Amino acid sequence: MDDHFSFARFWRCALQVNPFSYHGAYRGADHQLDEAAYNQALLQKCLEKGVKVVGVADHGSVASVDALRQALQPHGIVVFPGFEIASNDKTHFVCLFSEDTTAQSLERYLGHLDLLDPEERILPSRLSSTQLIEKIEQLGGFIYAAHCTHDSGLLKNRLNHVWKHPMLRAAQIPGSVEDLAGVDGDFYRRVLLGRDDAYRRERQVAVINAKDVAKPEDLEQASATCLIKMTRPTFAAFKVAFLDPESRIRLHSTQAKSPIGRLISMSVAGGYLDGVHVNFSDHLNTVIGGRGTGKSTLLECIRFALDCTPKGKQAQKLHSEIIKENIGLEGGRVELALVSSSQNGRRYTITRRFGEPPVVRDEGGDVSTMTPGDLMPGIDIYGQNEIYELAQDESSRIQLLERFLPQEGDYKDKRADAQRRLKANQQSISKSMTDLDDLATQVNRLPNLEEQLHGFEDLGVKEKLAKTSLLAREREMAKSAKQAIHEVEQAVPTFTGYFPELSFISDEALEGVPDIDALVAMRQTLEKLTADCAQHLQAMQGLVDEAVQTFNVQHGVWEQQIKEHDGELERELRTLPAMAGKTGQEIGAAYQRVQEDIERIKPLSAKLPNHQLQLDELEQQRRNVLAELSDLRAERIAALIQAAKRMNKRLQRKLKIEIIPESDKSPLLEFLKACKLENIGEKRLAWIESAAVITPMALVHSIKQGAEVICLDWGASQMVAEALTKLQPSQMMELEALELEHRVDISLNVAYGTSEPNFRPLNKLSTGQQCTAILHMLLLDNPDPLLMDQPEDNLDNAFIAERIVAELRDAKTSRQFLFATHNANIPVFGDAEWIGVFTAEDNRGSLTLEAQGSIDVPAIRDQVAKILEGGRDAFIQRKEKYEF
DSSP: OOGGGSSOEEEEEEEEEOOTTHHHHHHSOOOOOOHHHHHHHHHHHHHHHTEEEEEEEEESOOTTHHHHHHHHGGGTOEEEEEEEEEOTTOOEEEEEOOTTOOHHHHHHHHHTTOBOSOBTTBOBBSSOHHHHHHHHHHTTOEEEETTTTSTTOTTTTTOHHHHTOTTOOEEEOSSOSGGGTTTTTTHHHHHHTTOOGGGOOSSOOEEEOOOOBOSGGGGGSGGGOEEEEESSOOHHHHHHHTTSHHHHEEOGGGOOOOOSSEEEEEEEESSTTTTOEEEOOSSEEEEEESTTSSHHHHHHHHHHHHTOOOSSHHHHHHHHHHHHHHTGGGTOEEEEEEEOTTTTTOEEEEEEETTSOOEEEOTTSOBOSOOHHHHOTTOEEEOTTHHHHHHTOHHHHHHHHHTTSOOOHHHHHHHHHHHHHHHHHHHHHHHHHHHHHHHHHHHTTHHHHHHHHHHHHHTTHHHHTTHHHHHHHHHHHHHHHHHHHHHHHHHHHHGGGGSOOGGGGSHHHHTTOTTHHHHHHHHHHHHHHHHHHHHHHHHHHHHHHHHHHHHHHHHHHHHHHHHHHHHHHHHHHHHSOOBTTBOHHHHHHHHHHHHHHHHHHHHHHHHHHHHHHHHHHHHHHHHHHHHHHHHHHHHHHHHHHHHHHHHHHHTTTTEEEEEEEEEEOHHHHHHHHHTTOTTOOSGGGTHHHHOSSOOHHHHHHHHHHOHHHHHHHHOOOHHHHHHHTTOOHHHHHHHHTOOOEEEEEEEEEOOOTTSOOOEEEGGGSOHHHHHHHHHHHHTSOOSSOEEEEOGGGGSOHHHIIIIIHHHHHHHTTTSOEEEEOSOTIIIIITTOSEEEEEEEETTEEEOOGGGEEOTTSHHHHHHHHHHSTTHHHHHHTTHHHHOO
8 A cells, every 4th residue: 555545635626627528518619629638738737736636527428538537547636437417407416426437337327317408508307406416326426516606506596405405415616605705695605604594404515616627727726626635535535525524625715734843754663563654644643453552652652752751650660661662672763754843844853762862863864953852842742541640740730731821931031130130139238238237337436446545645645656646547548549559450451351252243254144344344343443442451551550660669668658657656655654554565556556446447437328328229229120020920920810811711611720829828938937937837837828818028018017017917926926027137138039839720611511511620620530621731722743642541431522522623723633542432533634553463563554544444444443442333323423
């Protein structure tokens, strides 16, 4: 079997193509082509437009069928021979038959239809429309209402009883259903949408485009073709498609697009699945088979190639065991081709051998620096019972939901920046407070020192040591001067670090840019600036070196003078009389120290206001950043709540999601416990959990106002309140910067059908119901595939049929799915485009090409009926769906 036909896809079908003679006979024009040239031109146009199926439908004639078929079939174009015919009520129908139907058989069929003599160049039948429909059904053909909104069309003729006939499965319209809005009082659109009671059917008629093709150029018009999903284009598969038109019939206006991120193919070499090759559909893929045939192994091999770690511990253990047993024992290798969503639809190939990391290659075959996680960051893979394990872990459930909420990129960056500034501010405030305390401590010593000085003066020391205070002042000034020139000396050389490094705008970097002249001009300005600054800096360095040299000489002279003054003082000290048990020299030295301390501290008094001002500015900056963080949190909360509302709208009657802002109080509790407040344990902090709403900033505000306010605002005990007021400033700053996490409450509607919704919180649901809620979230939009092993294990059939399959049919048009399953509802009602039927042969899993396809392949259909739950007896209940 050609692996091109291993899954169902939409094929372009032109279902009303006329032979070469039609244009002249019925359009009164000549396309100036003989039959061979016409057929060749038609072939070329089919190949150009990708037409895979052609329905031949001349008015009551089959004479040219064989010639047209012989021209098209060798090029892979399937021909359904047939004819157009009118019933006795002059309603037109197109009748098509199997691709192997001979012209002679078609002639016999025409003979069964009680044709009258030609009238208005149409061969009418004596049969009514309903009789004609039933007759074609008996003959094994397919009939559809031609140009039903135009003259001689079924709806134009207002034949509602014919429209409601269950054997009529398709009707042709010129464009989209919406194009008919307002036409004939909106009659046609209402009928086609099932909104007209007189024309309402149990099953909707499939709407197709199949314009009369009278000349090859007509195939260029969108109304000439439609898209029909089949595994291999055959008449049998064609008829099956009209049993599920919602999934299998598409007008160009409603064409489903392939999802961005998708698995294309997979091959396994070595191990249990040796030789298995799969081409995946872009939409719904299902793996079926008996136990132990390899279904789970297939999914785990994909996970292995993508290097996706299972989320649960049990799932990790099972994954490791499966890979080791089925790949590792024979050094197996998995190859996976995919299209990456994150890399804008580029194609990659991933290969991985057991015991080695994955190797990613790009379309050119070069090894890429990308990892599988870079290519499909959002892929969901859940092994057997992994959803069950996930349902037990609250943090995993929240993590799963968060990715469907607004992306935090910009918010996280802004928050991180604000938190960084807040932390730096805290360090600056702590240092400023320490410096201010140290400064105040020094300044507070002045009265005491001055009192000591007066005592020395009473002893007559002042007159003898008059120069002491002046020399002390002099020393402080010389010290400051030396520090000042040292800072200049250190600063000038660092300026070179600010010169721009221009490699970013080099000739090589500029190559090919459209505005190179403007950028070169900018570079020249920077080069000149750097050169000029370097020149001036050299001059500045010379000035500094000269000044330092001069200063050092001057400082040396001063030091020599100070030594002389110190010598004079030393001599004066020796002349002082002894007092109170101290020598005159000791008294003089003490006096000198007091004078030096006073002279050193006096200038500090002037610095106090500046230090206080600096602290005030830092505290104002902190208030600004805290407000900024508060605004960011408020914006984030609003975005989360809005996102939850959107999700609730999408999951109406299924799930209800509620955001409870800043409700996780555990960080606050843990912080206060870590502060080790005196006599305060966890029990005495229980008021935190009791508070309906509490934020760290609000608590800090109360603490700053005192113990009584804490008791009043939060209901804390007096002991706790007093302990809180003793928190250090640094602890208070840490506390007000603390952030509390939001809580996401999830509730599931446990009612079925149209019953009144009954929502229950996740923590009050059974395991199966929790799995149900999680599966609802997993089916939400995601550019990357969802792979799941036996999702039905923890769900009941009613839920699968009523909700999951319905969501799958809708979601698969924009996302790829792969399920390993025993539940027939998923591949059958979900209309899986690819069904792989695993069997076991010689202790290996087997998945041949013949065992791959969709439900329209008889062999696949029979295996589905045989393998899946309940066998054929259970499958008979689905007879209404596919009529077998």
